[in-house]
Amino acid sequence: MNRRGQALAFIGVLAFALVAVLVWRPSPLLPAVGDLEWPFYDWHLQASARKKPLTIAESPVVIVAMDDETPIKLAFSEVLEDPFYPLPRSCHGDLLRQLERAGVRGIAFDLVFTEKSEHDESFLSALKTRQGTLAATRPLQTETGEETFVPLASTLEEGLTPASVEVPRSAGRSVRFIPSLVQDQGSTRLDRHVPHLGIALVAAGEGVLEQAAQVTGGYFLWGTLRLPIAASFGSNTALIRYLGPENTFPRVRYEDILLSDSPPAELKGKLVFVGRYSTLEDRHMTPLGEMTGTEILANIAYMTATRNSLRTTEAWSLWIGLGLSVAFLILVWRFTLLPALLGAGLLGSAWTLLTHATFLRTGVWWESATPLLLLGLSVAITTPYEIVRAHRAFKTQVSAAAAHSALSGRGMQLGTQEVYVTVVFCDIRGFTSFCETHSADAVEAMLRSYFEAGDSAARRFGSELDKFMGDAILLYFFELPKQEPGAVRAIRWAWEMQRAAETIGIQVGIGIASGLAREGFIGTPGRMQRTVIGDVVNLASRLQEATKTLKTPILLSEGSFSQLESLTAEPLGEITVRGKQQPVRVFRPAPVKE
Incomplete structure (x- = not known):
């Protein structure tokens, strides 16, 4: 690799x-990865949500609802003296008898009976006619920090079974999962488990309420009930698979059943929640919108009764x-x-x-x-x-300047501009003979050393190699602020290359010419390159060729000679070069120390 x-x-x-690390040990500075998962969970539920409400015949779960009008109607019917909540528990007893006559499978009161009442005896007598009636209880934090539940009124403990209505909120304050099993250490029923009311109602309806419940193998097992555990949210929690938004489950009015001579026959075999249905109280945000706590319980009971619970595969996610x-x-x-x-x-x-x-x-x-x-x-x-x-x-x-232009906001655009520049051509002497007498690997190694030496020296003197043409190098030096003239830096580079060539074991000829030229991008819109064009480029190339006949390693043009300040050069007279009608004056620069 x-x-x-x-x-x-x-x-x-x-x-x-x-x-x-984020999954197993989330940082307090970052949200838990599980919180990022909830939008997907909400999306899944919203896409699968039922569009039409269930009828009583379709739903195994029915809500017996009390609202703001219930006490008023009961007072109007002379069942109550005052049209206010809370309703006398004797009314709950009468309702219980009506539901018993209707043949319901299970009854759960989404009401908390923690205080004694003068009507408890009447209520208790109705409770004794059937086993497994459930009542809500809420979590309670003790002074020692232990979690327990608010106990039922002692006058009703004989007839009611407590069950939790805790609905923890996750990211976005939405109710998405439930604690399916919680140990109750504070009530008088020690060593008993307090299950969730939505699950307990199904257990009562299937006759397994008195059986032992346990969490094992990733499931909450309770008699015939089998509820998958969502371990990533707690050791005994379960996800809620909402069937639909608020009002999905059928509701029957509390006072209609209580005042009826005969209870609705369609309630036979149903699991019934009795609870308040208010637009202001006991409301919670869910993935399918706001709904009452009783409606959330109905969703929990429905998914448990129909064995339609959600299964998770969080162990495979990583x-x-x-x-x-x-x-x-x-x-x-x-x-x-x-x-x-x-x-x-x-x-x-x-x-x-x-x-x-x-x-x-x-x-x-x-x-x-x-x-x-x-x-x-x-x-x-x-x-x-x-x-x-x-x-x-x-x-x-490409050259650094070309790369900068291409990668900057300006991009690469065809076109040139006039600049004053010193152009340098460098060529290896006897390259053809060298190739004939050396292996391809040796030629490649020599060229690599040659090019690396040229590139290193060019960068040191404020330039870069523009082109490799076989064994020849083209580069140019622009006039830079606070730098020596371009011709001076070109001569320093040329002598540096002479010393490098001697070390490598080759000879090079170098031509240097200074003057005006066009610099920029040339080519086509589909393929272009940055370079310098003009007579000065041609002259530098011809001077490099002339080093062979004059037997000198470096030749300068008159334009380059005029820029010399700290360096000296020897005039060699005029010579005729290919492509030029007039002779040109040339100079041999004095050696420059390292």
Whole structure:
């Protein structure tokens, strides 16, 4: 594996490690990865939500609802003296008898009976006619920090079974999961478990309320009930699979049953919640909008009774994310960044749609956030690495000035401008003979040393190699502020190259000419390059050729000679060069020390 492959592998391991830390040990400075998952969960539920309310015949769960009009209607019917809440518990007893006559399977009061009442005896006598009537109880924090539950009124303990109505809120203050089993250490019923009211009503209806409940193998088991546990949210929590928004479940008015001569026959075999239905009290935000606590309990009971609970696969999320990241990194390695980014988008979209379809069809919730976070982190780390790598590779193919223009906001545009420049041509003497007498590896090694020496010296003197033409080098020196004249820096480079050539074991001839030229991008819109064109370029090339006949390593033009300040040069007279009608004066610069 090359260096790039090793870097990509390191990126994959780093991204996996970072996400693993966030999953297992979330930082207080960052949201837990689980919180990022909730929008996907909400989306799944909203897409699968029932559009029409259930009828009583369709639903195993029915709500007997009390609202603001209930006490008024009961007072009007002379059942109550005053039209106010709370209703006398004797009314609850009469309601219980009516529901018993209707043949309901289970009854749960979403009401808290913690205080004694003068009507408890009447209520208790009705409770004794049936076993397993449930009542709500709420969590209580003791002075020692232990969690327990508010006990029922002692006058009703004989007839009611307490059950929790705790609905914890997750990110966004929405109710999405329930504690399915909580140990009650504070009530008089020691060593008993207090299950959730929504689950306990189903257990009562199926006759397993008195059986032992346990959490094992990722499931909450209670007689015939089997509820998958969402372990990532707690050791004994379960996700709520909402059937639909508020008013999905059928409601029967409390006073209609209480005042009826005969209870509704359609309630036979139903699981019944009795609770307040208010637009102001006991309301909670859910993925499907705001709804009452009783409606949330109905959703819990429905999914438990119909065995339609959600199953989670959070244990696989990290490994799936690793697979997506590895696929992306392979795309980067085999292709380039842009196709890989498109591939990452397709991978993420495909995984999201697959999890959505799986949720809708099977009720299995494959986490989306963790795999997508791992894939996104790999993309976020890889992208700048690949951009920097591409920039570096680009700069090795073109000059730094051309790279800067191409990568800046201006971009590359065809066109040139007039500048004063010193152009240098350097060529190896006897290169053809060298190739004939040396192996290809030796020729390549020599050229590499030759070019590296030229590039190093050029950068030191404020220039860079513009072109490699076989064994020839073209470079130029612009006039720079607070720098020696371009011709002086060109001569220093030329003598540096002479010393490097001697070390390498070759000889080079160098021609230097200064003057006006056109500098910029030439070519076509589809392919262009940055260079210098003009008579001065041709003259530098001809002077390099003339070094052979004059037997001197370096030749200067008159324009370059006029720029010399701290250096000296010997006049060699006029010579005729190819392509020039008039003779040109040439000079041989004195050697420059290192």
